[in-house]
Amino acid sequence: MSLTADEYKQQGNAAFTSKDFNKAIELFTKAIEVSPTPNHVLYSNRSAAYTSAKQFQEALNDATECVKINPTWSKGYNRLGAAEFGLGNLEEAEKNYKEALKLDNNNNKAAQDGLDQIERAKNAPPPNDFGLTSMFTDPNLIDKLKANPKTKDFMNDPVFVGKILGYQKNPASMTQDMMTDPRLMTVLAALMGIDLNMGQDSTPPSAAAAAAPAPADEASAESAQTNQQEETTAPEPMEVDEKEEDKESNSKLEADEAKVEGNKLYKAHKFDEAIEQYNKAWALNKDITYLNNRSAAEFEKGDFETAIATLNEAVDQGRELRADYKIIAKSFARIGNAYHKKGDLKKSIDYYQKSLTEHRTADILTKLRNCEKELKKQEAEQYIDPEKAEEARLEGKEYFTKGDWPNAVKAYSEMIKRAPEDARGYSNRAAALSKLMSFPEAIKDCDNAIKKDPNFVRAYIRKATAQIAIKEYANALDTLEEAKSKDSSVNNGANSNEIMRLQMKATQERFQAPTGNETPEETYKRAMQDPEVAAIMQDPVMQSILQQAQTNPAALQEHMKNPEISKKIQILIAAGIIRTGYN
The missing domain is CATH 1.25.40.10 (Tetratricopeptide repeat domain)
Structure with a gap:
């Protein structure tokens, strides 16, 4: 069974920590292949592995893809900086490290270390030439290196060959590469006829590998990369007494115990x-x-x-x-x-x-x-204070009476903050918002008022008024039905006249014809644009009732004894589909 992208990534991180960079590259590649969507972290991790393996062009390609997927992720620019550094492009590396610091508010240690390395590289003294530069202008240079048993294997690496050829145009780049690629020292020795013992690698660790931050999401890989950075930036090790080393090791062991x-x-x-x-x-x-x-x-x-x-x-x-x-x-x-x-x-x-x-x-x-x-x-x-809430309510009322709607809204907002459970604050602010033509906000306030006090009839009425204003007639009628029910049970119908007036207004405006001279066909066509009317007309039960009413109008009155049927018939009458002759 194939693994998931995350499982391949975990294995890749483990390989990276073990410094098996080629294996890490292989595993990160598999993770990228099976990932359902482009994942910037996977490209970042593979870029770090390529950098550590000194495959800087591939590292640059992956870092570029990482930044393309997520241009706001600072560590992607760390990857770009490390790859450009490895290729000897110090200006580009510096630019990318600075971009990483900008995104991380100057808290990106890897980017700062990279800039320090760039500064050291820029200030490094030029290599003593001793005629070495002229050696790279030899037209038979590659053939000579292929023939030399100590360098012939290097010539199988096209990247390294390209680097050698690059010195013909830019000999100064040797300074950087001498610190990062031990093979170059062997090439120089071979060209000079010096027999170096290359069995022991005495060159410093790869600066470019040190500059590359480790996989961003894995502590183990991060730790491995940090160790590489410390190796590069630390001074040359001095000879130490072995007993002193043992003493330090024992202290650490005792501390961990x-x-x-x-x-x-x-x-x-x-x-x-x-x-x-x-x-x-x-x-x-x-x-x-x-x-x-x-x-x-x-x-x-x-x-x-x-x-x-x-x-x-x-x-x-x-x-x-x-x-x-x-x-x-x-x-x-x-x-x-x-x-x-x-x-x-x-x-x-x-x-x-x-x-x-x-x-x-x-x-x-x-x-x-x-x-x-x-x-x-x-x-x-x-902030809750009932006394200050009452003061704000009275202040809002005064502003409302004067027609100063913005200050009324401000005062009622203060009332809500001081007494968030008082439904009146929301309802009063809804009234002021309606005056400012802010009907959607007024409806939200009414909903809050109803939530705080489900029997607050005034909030239902204000909500329906706002719904009518934005032509939500069907919703307004539903709200008014709720208001009517609450008013009947709580207030003995004290608001029934106002509710009825709003119901008539909503119904009339809902189906009002644009002109007074409209044929029955035009009325029908316009009414059918209303979703509720269209649903009623497509109801098989209503279709049967309407057909029956055509031959027996008195049957319609009988059907209206059913409240649900009555409501639908009233809608059709208001829409003009059922003419008053049927009523």
């Missing part, structure tokens, strides 16, 4: 003992993961202030130690959690946003959105 013990104690709810173990781990090895774990124990104890202090220390130390941005993001997120527990929603939101700036995850984004909703609800609840 203390962390494991702390985790066991944490799960057993022995938080004080767990904190002791995390402190021991931190003292042995400066890894801010231990501080993050300690803060979790402090959080569970309910000591939120201490947890926040620990996490702030983790962030500060993490910056100094150049810790993985994902771990720093976790520190910020936990500060947000602590402030949320303390009820300080604004600070909680602030730190969730800081976490997302470091590393965007769905979990923290959800927490941020929920916290924002919670804060909005909290602020709305704190």
Whole structure:
């Protein structure tokens, strides 16, 4: 059974982490092939693998496709920068890294490291020529390299051959490639007749591979790439005492053992003992993961202030130690959690946003959105004040009486904020909105008023009035039927005359002829444009009743005893399909 794109991607990430870049390329290619839609992350991951395998043109092609699919994703421009850097196009690489920083608000470490490498490459002294440049102008150069047993295998790579030929036009590009391609050193040695021991690779790691950020969505691949960057940017290693190395290794081992013990104690709810173990781990090895774990124990104890202090220390130390941005993001997120527990929603939101700036995850984004909703609800609840709501209502009434509709809307909006459960605020604002001809908004307000108070007859009447104004006659008649029912049960029909007047208005305007001189055929054709009329006329039961009425008009009166049939007949009478002679 074939794998899914995500499964191929996971395998590709594993191969990348193991530095089996050709295998990673193969797996990412399969992921791209089976992906139901173009996926920018897959092209990005394959571009990183191509860059690490020094196949820079292929890396550039994939990076270009990645940016084409998602032009707002900063890491796509990281890929472009790394590929262009590998090809020796420093200006293009610089432009793309700067675009990545712009999209990431200058928080893109990989892009910044790439720019640093470009700066170093630009400022690097030119290579001593010693007549080497002239060697590349030899017309028989390729044939000589094919004949040399130490370089003949290199000539099977068309990309490398193209690079050699490129030095004939741009000899200065050798400076960059000497740092990134160990084969070039062998070629130079062969051309100079020097017998280098090429069995041991003494050249620095590939700068271009270091510049390429790892697959964006996988921690393991990201870690592998970070290690490559550190190798390239770090100074040349010095000789160290082996015992000192062992001592450092043992400290790390002891620290991890203390962390494991702390985790066991944490799960057993022995938080004080767990904190002791995390402190021991931190003292042995400066890894801010231990501080993050300690803060979790402090959080569970309910000591939120201490947890926040620990996490702030983790962030500060993490910056100094150049810790993985994902771990720093976790520190910020936990500060947000602590402030949320303390009820300080604004600070909680602030730190969730800081976490997302470091590393965007769905979990923290959800927490941020929920916290924002919670804060909005909290602020709305704190704003409720019945006395101030009444003041706003009276102010709105005064503006309404004066005909100052905009200020009436403003005052009634304030009333709604101060008393969101009072249906009168919505109904009154609907009346003012109707005066401003904002009928759809008025209908929404009436719906809110009815939701707050289903027996608020005035809200039904105002809704129907607005519906008539925008020619929603059928809906208006339905609303008026509800108003009539509520008015009868709640107000003893106090509003019946007004409701009846609106029903007549809606019916008349619904089927009003454009001219007074209309033939029965024209009336029928116009009436059938109304969806409800058309549905009634297509109803087999109604067709039977109408046929019967043609020969026996008195039968129509009998059928009208059925409320449903009566309603349909009244609609047809209003539409002019049934003439008054049948009534």
